[in-house]
Each structure stands twice: as C-alpha cells, then as structure tokens.
Amino acid sequence: MSPAVAKIERQEKPVVAESRPALLLDWYDRHRRRLPWRAAAGERTDPYRVWLSEIMLQQTGVKTVGPYFEKFLARWPDVTALGRASLDDVLRMWAGLGYYSRARNLHACAVTVLRDHAGVFPDTEEGLRQLPGIGPYTAKAIAAIAFDIRTMPVDGNIERVVSRLYAIEEPLPQAKPRIQELAATLLGPSRAGDSAQALMDLGSSICTPKKPACTLCPLNDDCSARLRGDQETFPRKAPKKPGMLRRGAAFIITRGDELLVRTRAEKGLLGGMTEVPVSDWLARQDDKVALEQAPDLNGVARWHRKAGVVTHVFTHFPLELVIYTADVAARTRAPEGMRWVPIATLADEALPNVMRKAIAHGLGE
DNA sequence: CAGACGTGGTT
DNA sequence: TAACCAAGTCT
Structure with missing residues (x-):
C-alpha cells in the first residue's frame, strides 16, 4: 500500500x-x-x-x-x-x-x-x-x-x-x-x-x-x-390534523344535450375554474338546506335526488356531495352568471375533477 | 407562522 | 386501507 x-x-x-x-x-x-x-x-x-x-x-x-x-x-x-x-x-x-x-x-x-x-x-x-x-x-x-x-x-x-x-x-x-x-x-x-x-x-x-x-x-x-x-x-415532523367533513349539494341541470355551468370566483378553492351550480359546503349541512340553494329556473325545475353521494378529498377537508338533477325545457334561460354548454364538449372545459365526478354521477344511470 | 390550496400514487 | 406523500406558494 x-x-x-x-x-x-x-x-x-x-x-x-x-x-x-x-x-x-x-x-x-x-x-x-x-x-x-x-x-x-x-x-x-x-x-x-x-x-x-x-x-x-x-x-x-x-x-x-x-x-x-x-x-x-x-x-x-x-x-x-x-x-x-x-x-x-x-x-x-x-x-x-x-x-x-x-x-x-x-x-x-x-x-x-x-x-x-x-x-x-x-x-x-x-x-x-x-x-x-x-x-x-x-x-x-x-x-x-x-x-x-x-x-x-x-x-x-x-x-x-x-x-x-x-x-x-x-x-x-x-x-x-x-x-x-x-x-x-x-x-x-x-x-x-x-x-x-x-x-x-x-x-x-x-x-x-x-x-x-x-x-x-x-x-x-x-x-x-x-x-x-x-x-x-427522518425527517422529524408533527402529524397534521385531518380537516372536518363538509357536505353540500351539486345541481346537474340539463337542457336537452346541454349542461348548466358557471365560473367560480377568481380566488380561493378551485378559483377561476368551471363548476356546476353547488350549494355551500359546510360541516353539519342539511340536505333540505342545500336544496334551498338550487339555482332559480323560474320554478320550472323538478328536482330528482340521485341515489348515493359523491365523495372527494381535498388537502384540507373531505367532501360529500348530494346530487340533484333536473331537465328543463328547450330555450330555458340560464340564470344570471351561468351558461349552457354542450355535454359533448365537457372534456374541453376547465372542470376540476370533483366537478367531473359530480357530473358523471348526475348524468349516469 | 400556520392554514389554504387538488389530486393521484404508494405502502 | 388509511395514511402519507409529491420538484411549494401565498397570505
């Protein structure tokens, strides 16, 4: 050596x-x-x-x-x-x-x-x-x-x-x-x-x-x-506490082969993204309260509650969505701030996955 | 600083 | 399977 x-x-x-x-x-x-x-x-x-x-x-x-x-x-x-x-x-x-x-x-x-x-x-x-x-x-x-x-x-x-x-x-x-x-x-x-x-x-x-x-x-x-x-x-780190379950409703409203959507506020959760109308998402939400927040379609909508719930997990809270559906007459006006989009082109919309889940559930059998 | 902010892969 | 985690930033 x-x-x-x-x-x-x-x-x-x-x-x-x-x-x-x-x-x-x-x-x-x-x-x-x-x-x-x-x-x-x-x-x-x-x-x-x-x-x-x-x-x-x-x-x-x-x-x-x-x-x-x-x-x-x-x-x-x-x-x-x-x-x-x-x-x-x-x-x-x-x-x-x-x-x-x-x-x-x-x-x-x-x-x-x-x-x-x-x-x-x-x-x-x-x-x-x-x-x-x-x-x-x-x-x-x-x-x-x-x-x-x-x-x-x-x-x-x-x-x-x-x-x-x-x-x-x-x-x-x-x-x-x-x-x-x-x-x-x-x-x-x-x-x-x-x-x-x-x-x-x-x-x-x-x-x-x-x-x-x-x-x-x-x-x-x-x-x-x-x-x-x-x-x-390693590394040492404190475990993070899980968020509280929130519940709400999503409204899947069709007009023939079109779906009613709107754009979320610029800031905050899913900011600027497209969504179907939804109620508030709150802990201890009641189904009936959620239905009261359905969009106003001049009372023409007959709501059908889909069986089951859509679940989604965000970083800071899990979510359970009840799905209501309605099909309205042709030429029914979209409420203020909302619009109709062809269901066939939904893939091109700025829809976050939670919304895709809700739509799939609402449009499904 | 601690909490808000999406979703899917991995164990 | 229920966590835990991923090439973090903004407020």
Missing part, C-alpha cells in the same frame, strides 16, 4: 464528507432518470421548460405531470406563446392537475416575462423570485438547473436526504434553515443543477420515505441516520 493511500484511509471520515458532491454527481451520471423536461447529458437546457416543469411539479408527482407537460409544450412551445394565450385556455389545459392558483400564476408569469423582460427569463435567483408563482425553492431550482448558478434548492426529497445524512432531530418546518445550509454543502465547484437533480433523484428512488435502499446509496458510508438504524424516522 502506498503512503498516499494509507493516509487517505486514516482520514476516511473527512475525506468522505468532502467528496460527497463528486460521489453524488458520479451516481447521477450513471443513474439519472430521463424525464421529458430534462435535457440529455451535454444538451443545453431551456429555461422555459425548466420553469414550466418546476411549476407543475410543485406538490405533484413526476408521473402525473408528464402528460400535462407534453400537452403544454406542444401547444405553447415557448414563453411568448404562453404569454399570448388566454387565461381560460391555460386553465382548461391545467384542469385535473390541481392547485389551480399555479395555473393562474403560470399565466401571469408568462405575461410578465413577455411584457417586462422581452420574453427572456431573468437569469438570477433574485430576479426569478419576483415573478408570480416562483417562491424560494423554484427560484433556486431554475437558477441552478437552467443557468447553472451555484445554489441548492431544497424540496421535500432533499429535506429527507439531508435530515437523514445528519440525523437532524429538530422537526420541520423549524429545521428548514439548517437543512438549507447543510444541503448547500453538497454543491461542488460546478454543475449546480446536476447536483440538485441528483439529490432529488436520490430522494425519490433510493432515499425513499419508507424502506430506503441504503445499500445502493452513494452516500451510505457517511449517513448518520443509517449508522443509528432509524433512517425511516
């Missing part, structure tokens, strides 16, 4: 810790996932694609995002095209993906980049952070991935990897600043974007929430939680 090797072996701990960035990049070069928004090795990254994918991936799985990303890119190949689109078109394309404020902010961001930045994304973290829908994580992610700026975005995956690597006992979200600092130590002198994506890939495929595959991990020699054997217990 050469003296140099012997020296390295005596200093194993510090040498390993310092070589983490290189170990990570080596692993990434061998195991990186091929994703629609990810440039092939050596290929130039497109800030528009990076931005679009990062917005879609906020709290949303890679598998779910894939088809939406492809649809958006085919219809709006660059930020100029998207900035010239109508908000309604964007919402219709986004329908089903959830967290609809992202779609409104996506459109607002494209308009801003077009109008205030000549159609070119800012190439600094600070500049990106000013744009709608871009928070601290996304600003760092775009800066690192699209512009190779030496910064480390910290998402849920990286929080998990780092909290295990250092066995961080402090619970989230208090531990965020410390995790951010420690995550930044995993950056090498170059390839910031690859370092970030390497950690995310590692978190999603190896350092998983349950039963992490530690034997395959390039950082396993040096992981505090693994040495203790309680990897799965």
